[in-house]
Amino acid sequence: MSVINPDQINAQRLAGLRPSADRTDIDPALGDGSLVDDPGKVAPLVLNNRSFHDITEIVSGYSEKAPNWWWFHALGFAATVASIAQVMILYLIITGVGVWGLNNQVDWAWDITNFVFWIGIGHAGTLISAILCLLKQPWRTAVNRAAEAMTIFAVMCAGIFPGIHVGRVWFAWMLFPIPNYNYIWPNFRSPLLWDVFAVSTYATVSALFWYMGMIPDFATFRDRAHLRMRQGKSKQVELRLPVPLPLPTIKLPWRGDLIRAYVFGFLSLGWRMSGRHWYRYEKAYLILAGISTPLVLSVHSIVSFDFATSVVPGWHTTIFPPYFVAGAVFGGFAMVLLLLIPLRALMTNFSDLLTLRHLENMAKIILVTGMMVGFAYSMEFFIAWYSGSQFEADAFLYNRATPDWLDSRGAPYWWAYYAMIGCNVISPQIFWFRKMRRSPLAIWIVAFFVTIGMWFERFVIIVTSIHRAFLPGEWHMFFPTPVDILTFVGSCGVFLTLFLLFIRFLPIFPISEIKNVLPGASPHDYHDDHGDEHEGEHAGEGAH
Amino acid sequence: MAQTTYETESGAKVFGLLAEFSNPHTLTEGAKKIRDAGFKKWDTHAPFPVHEMEESMGIVGKAIAPMMFVIGCAAICGAGGGYLMQYLINVDYEIIVQGKPTSGAWEPFIPVTFELGILFTAFGSLLSMFAFNGLPRHHHPLFTSDNFLRCTDDAFFISIEAADAKFDYDQTKQLLSDAGAMHVEVIEES
Numbered sequence: 034m035s036v037i038n039p040d041q042i043n044a045q046r047l048a049g050l051r052p053s054a055d056r057t058d059i060d061p062a063l064g065d066g067s068l069v070d071d072p073g074k075v076a077p078l079v080l081n082n083r084s085f086h087d088i089t090e091i092v093s094g095y096s097e098k099a100p101n102w103w104w105f106h107a108l109g110f111a112a113t114v115a116s117i118a119q120v121m122i123l124y125l126i127i128t129g130v131g132v133w134g135l136n137n138q139v140d141w142a143w144d145i146t147n148f149v150f151w152i153g154i155g156h157a158g159t160l161i162s163a164i165l166c167l168l169k170q171p172w173r174t175a176v177n178r179a180a181e182a183m184t185i186f187a188v189m190c191a192g193i194f195p196g197i198h199v200g201r202v203w204f205a206w207m208l209f210p211i212p213n214y215n216y217i218w219p220n221f222r223s224p225l226l227w228d229v230f231a232v233s234t235y236a237t238v239s240a241l242f243w244y245m246g247m248i249p250d251f252a253t254f255r256d257r258a259h260l261r262m263r264q265g266k267s268k269q270v271e272l273r274l275p276v277p278l279p280l281p282t283i284k285l286p287w288r289g290d291l292i293r294a295y296v297f298g299f300l301s302l303g304w305r306m307s308g309r310h311w312y313r314y315e316k317a318y319l320i321l322a323g324i325s326t327p328l329v330l331s332v333h334s335i336v337s338f339d340f341a342t343s344v345v346p347g348w349h350t351t352i353f354p355p356y357f358v359a360g361a362v363f364g365g366f367a368m369v370l371l372l373l374i375p376l377r378a379l380m381t382n383f384s385d386l387l388t389l390r391h392l393e394n395m396a397k398i399i400l401v402t403g404m405m406v407g408f409a410y411s412m413e414f415f416i417a418w419y420s421g422s423q424f425e426a427d428a429f430l431y432n433r434a435t436p437d438w439l440d441s442r443g444a445p446y447w448w449a450y451y452a453m454i455g456c457n458v459i460s461p462q463i464f465w466f467r468k469m470r471r472s473p474l475a476i477w478i479v480a481f482f483v484t485i486g487m488w489f490e491r492f493v494i495i496v497t498s499i500h501r502a503f504l505p506g507e508w509h510m511f512f513p514t515p516v517d518i519l520t521f522v523g524s525c526g527v528f529l530t531l532f533l534l535f536i537r538f539l540p541i542f543p544i545s546e547i548k549n550v551l552p553g554a555s556p557h558d559y560h561d562d563h564g565d566e567h568e569g570e571h572a573g574e575g576a577h
Numbered sequence: 578m579a580q581t582t583y584e585t586e587s588g589a590k591v592f593g594l595l596a597e598f599s600n601p602h603t604l605t606e607g608a609k610k611i612r613d614a615g616f617k618k619w620d621t622h623a624p625f626p627v628h629e630m631e632e633s634m635g636i637v638g639k640a641i642a643p644m645m646f647v648i649g650c651a652a653i654c655g656a657g658g659g660y661l662m663q664y665l666i667n668v669d670y671e672i673i674v675q676g677k678p679t680s681g682a683w684e685p686f687i688p689v690t691f692e693l694g695i696l697f698t699a700f701g702s703l704l705s706m707f708a709f710n711g712l713p714r715h716h717h718p719l720f721t722s723d724n725f726l727r728c729t730d731d732a733f734f735i736s737i738e739a740a741d742a743k744f745d746y747d748q749t750k751q752l753l754s755d756a757g758a759m760h761v762e763v764i765e766e767s
Contacts, residue, residue, distance in 0.1 A: 085731035227688040256726040302713035308621035317706035549625040559602035
């Protein structure tokens with residue numbers, strides 16, 4: 034039986050000050066102990082023999098304890114960058130889209146590039162939470178909550194750009210079929226309108242999925258706050274000074290636990306971990322996972338229709354839907370790794386829940402999806418040749434791949450194309466080496482390159498294709514203005530700010546799902562001859 | 578038959594009994610005994626969905642069939658309503674642009690029909706899960722027990738309501754102990 038309050042040793046252990054009591058010597062070949070290559074053994078999903086209570090303590094601790102020093106610095110930086118986006122958007126609205134570098138020929142540039150970039154980032158979250166759920170991959174539990182949060186924040190960033198690129202933002206409501214005085218309706222035969230429905234459905238369903246997964250964890254937070262209040266352990270909120278000054282601490286007249294009990298109590302809807310509730314919950318969750326899977330495939334397919342249904346050479350290709358979906362998963366996984374690897378180093382006990390095995394699995398997915406986009410890039414060239422279409426051959430061979438200094442028919446955006454190839458196709462190839470797949474630093478660097486490469490992929494598709502149309506008289510270059518650049522940089526700040534707030538206040542790991550994959554979670558883990566003492570002995574084995 | 582009501586020494590009405598179990602295994606075994614004893618208003622409480630608990634509780638299928646029906650209806654409403662909306666908007670009021678066929682072409686309406694079907698199914702599954710679970714219910718007599726609050730951490734419980742037709746204070750308490758409970762406490766109505 035467990036205890037409500039960890040004793041001193043346990044508290045130190047959870048704070049990372051003391052190694053786990055049951056820690057056994059780990060074979061260095063196994064990295065942190067999760068890299069089991071023996072197919073007869075199941076790699077542990079949680080390290081250091083953590084009990085159910087340990088998981089609760091670790092994950093709740095991230096939200097309950099005062100944040101680390103780096104969190105304040107990071108939030109301050111991210112929020113400042115985010116405010117740049119607000120200023121730029123305000124400037125755009127009061128001035129007009131002329132503040133961007135768009136011209137008559139290149140009428141979609143950074144705005145739609147950023148939109149497709151951000152919406153693609155989100156896809157990894159849904160892939161992890163929905164597709165890996167259907168495939169019964171228990172390793173998803175370590176990353177799904179953070180990845181889903183990332184999905185929602187990325188979709189929010191994506192939503193900014195089509196909203197503001199319409200020019201007269203106050204008419205953006207005309208995207209939706211709202212009955213109006215002028216009897217003007219949207220054109221449902223246009224892929225741009227499909228996009229409105231696909232992206233708004235995606236944002237809504239992702240948010241529902243995210244919230245539903247968090248309900249049991251909110252209940253955990255609520256009950257912990259209640260228990261502390263009933264035991265008289267909760268403290269008044271102290272107003273901390275940003276710099277150490279010899280002033281008395283100001284105590285605010287309310288208790289943090291009261292606020293937590295109210296907020297998480299409201300959000301958890303009175304969840305009481307009932308077996309009957311769990312049964313319906315699991316079925317409803319499975320249905321949400323089941324419908325999110327075709328949804329995530331449809332969203333980026335529909336985004337690709339924005340281009341594929343046009344007659345612009347370089348856009349008018351049937352490979353676009355699967356190519357966009359693979360690219361989205363590729364870029365999304367890179368963003369998950371980009372965010373979680375630093376957290377793994379910075380936050381206490383994070384590496385017990387997000388093991389090297391998880392990172393290796395994600396590195397493998399990066400490698401696979403990187404090869405998929407590489408295949409799509411080469412297939413574009415094959416079809417450009419095989420179709421016999423002169424314009425398409427020109428779009429790929431000269432507009433993209435031939436530098437203008439090498440051949441007079443080449444285009445000035447060759448460097449963007451080769452940046453894309455270098456980052457997306459070549460850089461993930463180092464994951465063929467086991468050592469690289471298992472090195473957080475190497476993975477982080479590749480993830481960084483992939484994120485850049487995926488932005489360039491959208492830039493190449495959009496700007497390179499339209500900057501040279503059918504007639505040379507229509508040829509125009511695109512040059513971003515500072516407003517273009519700062520709006521994109523600002524949207525990164527918005528994303529980062531939301532993510533930092535998420536890791537501070539909400540459950541970063543799905544507490545109940547992680548408990549469910551611990552040894553001892555399944556009734557079949559217990560044998561009558563061992564009795565209750567069996568719990569914990571199975572450490573080193575996954576529950577499934 | 579009039580239901581017997583039980584009162585504690587302080588005069589409060591008894592809501593039911595709450596029994597704590599040591600682990601998922603003993604909880605499952607205990608649940609099977611309560612199920613076989615024929616109780617209806619009882620429940621198990623565990624920090625995570627215990628594997629095959631629905632079988633041990635004898636609620637397979639019964640608990641989710643109406644929920645699945647509602648979700649199916651939501652899916653049909655979303656997809657059907659979505660298609661109808663587009664038909665009324667774009668066929669009733671034709672927009673002749675882009676050289677696309679205006680009459681008889683249903684294919685361009687499929688993406689939005691699909692998306693709205695998904696959207697309604699998602700709302701249907703979440704909201705019907707709440708509705709059939711009787712949520713939100715922020716207040717429940719079980720929450721008065723300090724022990725019970727550990728259920729969201731690492732404790733396992735079975736609760737039996739006094740409103741159950743088979744409930745008898747002493748016998749039920751004995752049954753829970755025999756089923757492997759570590760200790761049994763009385764929960765007052767509040």
